[in-house]
Amino acid sequence: MTMNAFLVCAHAEPRSFNGALFRTAGETLRAAGHAVAVSDLYAMKFDPVSDRRNFTSVKNPDFFKQQIEEMHATEVGGFAPDLEAELRKMEACDLMIWQFPLWWFGLPGILKGWADRVFAMGRTYGGERFYENGVFKGKRALLSLTTGGPEAAYQKGGWNGDIRAILRPIQRGILRFTGWDVLAPNIVYAPARISEEERQASLKSWATRMSAIESEQPIDIGEY
């Protein structure tokens, strides 16, 4: 089964380990016959600031309320071209992968801003369309991230705590909320501190995983 994959990358340095993971995913998926769309956010100079620039339409010129404008833009086709392009990539894909370094226990600003702008009310959620009845029902999403801290620091009760809890706001609050089935995250702990051999091995296992990704089952992301 061939898929439409959509890879979103949030790293400013193409030669970073995130850059390597991003390219590995794209190359492997293409080699397996899948169609791959990408948004390399820094390379695109994606604007992460959410305001009236999100729209070509205006519902209320006197008071800006983002979700009201989003619902209006959904009705009249009023999203700014940069958002419309991202929405279409997301809507066309079967599998979406976000590649990013963990920043302050969360998404780098450029990717958080991308989500703030692209996940628009009306178009991507709302009405009765949340969680298992969400707009993106049947599509799969996967977080691929790197950390500065080692794996031992990201265990429950460990120095930083359970990585699954750290990822829950993203996996539940953004992805599952809008209907995506969430696949197990790909986490490369401390790529700057491990050996060259370990880095090569993690790229290889990521490629192996990508080559059979269409048959993976979603994970239980947990509740609060």
Ligand SMILES: Cc1cc2nc3c(=O)[nH]c(=O)nc-3n(C[C@H](O)[C@H](O)[C@H](O)COP(=O)(O)OP(=O)(O)OC[C@H]3O[C@@H](n4cnc5c(N)ncnc54)[C@H](O)[C@@H]3O)c2cc1C
């Ligand atoms: C604002 C900010 C907030 C942060 N918050 C957190 C936090 O909350 N928690 C946390 O744990 N960390 C945090 N960090 C650290 C951050 O998560 C890590 O620095 C980042 O994840 C490392 O990934 P990288 O791609 O930048 O690594 P890089 O340093 O780019 O890469 C690591 C090594 O891999 C090598 N490499 C690149 N390509 C290849 C290849 N093809 N094959 C083999 N080796 C290769 C590079 O040359 C380099 O030696 C934060 C950092 C910043 C700047």
